Amino acid sequence: MPSRTIAACLLALALASPERALAADPGPREIESVVSGKALYVQHCTTCHGIDGKALIDVIANATDLSDPTAYYSGTRPEQIFTSIRNGAGVAMPPWRSQLRDEEIQHLVSFILSLWPQGRE
Amino acid sequence: MSENDTARLQSRRDFLRTSAIGVGAAAAAGPSSLAFAADMGETEIPSIRLPEDLTTSLAEDPSPGKFEGRGQSGAEVFANLCKQEELAGLFCCPGNYTVINALAAAGIPAYGGRSEGSMCAMADGFSRATGEVTATSGTEGPGFTNMIMNIAAANAARTPLLVLASNMQIAGEDRERAIQTVYQQPTTEGIKKYGKRLIDPKRVHEYGAYAFRHLKSGVPGPVHLDFPAEVSRARFKDPGELTDFHDKSRYRTESRAHPIPADVARAVKLIQEAERPLIVAGQGVFQRRGWDALKRTAEKSDIAVATSGPSRGTFPDDHRLCTMTAPGCLMSADLVVFVGQYCMPSPGEYLFNPDIKAIRVHPVQEDLGRNWPLDLGIVSDEALFLEMLADELPRKKRGPWVTEIAAAKAAYQTQLDEVYGLGLKYSKDTGYLHPAVIARDTQHFLDHDADDRDAVVMGIGGWTSGLFGGRYARANRPANLIVPAYQYGAIGPDMAMMMGVCAAVQRGVGPQAGYEGAPTLCITSDAGMAYSLFELDTAIKYGLPTITIVYNNNAWGVWPHAARSARSMHMYLFQENLRYDQLAEGLGANGEYVRTPQEFNTALARSYRLARDEKVSSLINCQAIKEFTSGRAYPPGVSMNPEPGCGAVAH
Structure with missing residues (x-):
């Protein structure tokens, strides 16, 4: 799928989810952040959390279903998600601070928030 | 190491050396030469040693069944067919006695072990290392069901594994007569390529031919035959008593699908148009021994190569075009050519750009287009396709692509070195x-x-x-x-x-x-x-x-x-x-x-x-x-490895 198409889909998703951390009217920078986050996610996260974030592969240590914020163990606020990625979480989630810059982790947070269901409080 | 430890190790070595020599020459050395004896108080524990009958049995000449005289048993007819088909080995536990004895007597290398499941895994391993058909066998019921996990593993790996088991008398069907009754064929449903319970003694050769047609054609996979006593013990004094008693040159063919020249021309065009082409060489390239053609193709046009499958090394990991240790470059590939990729991933499971174009070469038409949408599907034997592609491709240098692969390899090696450094630190700390x-x-x-x-x-x-x-x-x-x-x-x-x-x-x-x-x-x-x-x-x-x-x-x-x-x-x-x-x-x-x-x-x-x-x-x-x-306590902990690449297990 071309990057432009991904961005359009994500924009549509974001607009339909006013309660999410993404702004109701995301600007180009936010959309760009989600797109960058997706690229990083594909490279670093899919083996545990799956391509759709639902962690249905269920292979590596009961990875969190990222599409369901009620299943999060270490907080759902963007700064909490950021900390979980940066410093690790639970038993199995490793800290990524040595491999990803803070800016990249922020992009990942943007993408993860875009996985939440529409209308979710 | 203490003196006692040293003495123990030396004593142990004496045994081990003698034990190892044993298979070849222990009969001559005799059990008295085995020096490993433990002393527990006043009771002398006998040494671990190889039985004399073992070496004697291994040294015996083959004695295949013949129609002359008493005639051949059904098991011997089948064993002779397996011998002609060059069955590479048999790994079994006792049970299915008539068949395993006939296979061993026919001269097929045979190994007997401790559990049918493990022996099935050994047969699978032998085949993964060689590409050859190997057999496993167990007794009806318990022995057969002990193999199930490893038959399934062989099926997933597309191993040409011949699964054999005895299976009660036809006369005992549905009566729970004696012991070990089980309906075998439904048990292997979904984990085999072909299976048959042999119920007509005179068709034993015919179904042996069925087995090898499936084992040696198309995409390989396990074949499961179960032998009731009436079949394995039937006797035949004349070939005319058997149906379809033909030579292998008549009951199957070595002919393979050649690619259509127009398809190869389209593949060449797509590869020429691509800036960063990548071949994923799957199990089919190994099975068809297409590694020389693969190397020639890759080097002629600077095409990157990743390998996949249960048997690795069809393209050397240390080759400049190999991406197995260069996961960082995979997202840059703009064309993938799957060759002999039997276990097909879906988009997203391989670390590729979603926009990547795809060619797939496969020996069986109905599998083309499954899971991964294609820009070009080609029905062909893997080795024949690679040979033709190597001939048709113009020479081309792709400097930026080669440079990117090299950089990705260096980056991955740096990662590995860092994790190794952490491992040394964790080992020292703990x-x-x-x-x-x-x-x-x-x-x-x-x-x-x-x-x-x-x-x-x-x-x-x-x-x-x-x-x-x-x-x-x-x-x-x-x-x-x-x-x-x-x-x-x-x-x-x-x-x-x-x-x-x-x-x-x-x-x-x-x-x-x-x-x-x-x-x-x-x-x-x-x-x-x-x-x-x-x-x-x-x-x-x-x-x-x-x-x-x-x-x-x-x-x-x-x-x-x-x-x-x-x-x-x-x-x-x-x-x-x-x-x-x-x-x-x-x-x-x-x-x-x-x-x-x-x-x-x-x-x-x-x-x-x-x-x-x-x-x-x-x-x-x-x-x-x-x-x-734990990734939290000892980062990086475990994680699945990116695919295709080193450590891949899924596809």
Whole structure:
């Protein structure tokens, strides 16, 4: 799928989810952040959390279903998600601070928030 | 090492050396020459030794069935067909007596072991190392059902495995007569390519032909035949009593699908238009022995290559165009050519750009387009396609692509070095061996200290050990590396599977020719090893020099699944500090216990020398702790490896 198409889909998703951390009217920078986050996610996260974030592969240590914020163990606020990625979480989630810059982790947070269901409080 | 330890080891070596020689010459040496005797008070414990009947039996000449005289049994008719088809080996436990005895008597190399499941894994391993058809057999009922996990593993790997089992009398059908009754064919539904319960004695040759047509055509897979007594014991004095009693040249063909020239022209055009083309060479390239054509194709047009499948090394990992250690460049590829990729991933499972164009070459038309949408599908034998492509492709240099691959390799190596450094630190801090150290030091030993790094076939299994080991293990010639967990993900066949590989190496079959005498090496876990440990007896019995490195972390590697669940952890744990090395010694092998990198390297060097020089198997018990699996406590912890690439197990 071309990057432009991904961005359009994500924009549509974001607009339909006013309660999410993404702004109701995301600007180009936010959309760009989600797109960058997706690229990083594909490279670093899919083996545990799956391509759709639902962690249905269920292979590596009961990875969190990222599409369901009620299943999060270490907080759902963007700064909490950021900390979980940066410093690790639970038993199995490793800290990524040595491999990803803070800016990249922020992009990942943007993408993860875009996985939440529409209308979710 | 204390004086007592030294004396014990020397005494043990005496036994092991004699034991190893035994298979070839123990009959002459006699049991009295075996020096390993333990002294427990006033009771003298008899030595572990090889039975004289073993060596006598192995030295006997083949005696295949003949129509003359008493005639051939149904089992002998089948065995002679298997011999003509060059069945490469039989791995079994007693049971299905008439058939296994006939196969052995016909001259097919046969191995008998301790459990049908493990022997099935050995047969699978032999085939993964050679590409040849191998057989496994067990008794009806319990023996057959013991094989199920490993038949399924062979099915996922597309191994041409001939599964044989006896199966009651036809006259006893539906009556639960005697013991061990089971309906076999429904049990293997979904984990075989073809299966048949033979119910008509005169069709035994006909169905043997069915079996080999399936085993040697198209995409391979397990074939399951079950033999009622009326079939295996029937007798035939004339070929006319058998239906379709033809030579193999008449009941199957070696003809293969050639690619249509127009399809090859389209493939050439797509490759020429691409800036960063990549071939994924799957199991079909190995099965069809297309590695020379693959190399010629890649080098002619600077096409990158990744390999996949249960038998690795069809393209050398150290080649400048190989991406197995360069996951960072995969997203840049703009065209992928899947050749012989039997187990097909879906988009997203491979680390490719979603916009990548795709060509797929496959011997069976109906599989083209499954899972992965194609820009071009080509029906062809894998080797024939690669040969034609190599001929048709114009020479082309792709400097930027080659440079990017090299940079990605360097970046990946830096990552591996960093994790190894962490592993050394964790090992020093805790006093226990981290899996990254085991994995890296094993490959380092092969690269720098083994006589020939390519001679030793390695297999990587277990959970934590497998995920770490796969990253560091390298394959530089066909079937140089076996992936026991490939696709099916079974934790358990590893150790036995590598013994089957070892049998293939000792016999120099297929791509193992020229490496006879070399040891094989298996990295596995305490959880996985438990399924096949007793086959050390089998390895020693047949003089198979195997080295097994056990990552002993006192638990199932998946224990983090229990970390957030009440009353669950106990289900994931073993007793701590179990001495698998002592169990190995009890089975007649050399046992090593290590906790530091230095001890590990010393033990590995010693085990290698014992295997190489004296054909003695070793088990190295690497004591670790389960917490090394935790990414939080000991980053990076475990994670699945990017695919396609080193450590891939899914596709």
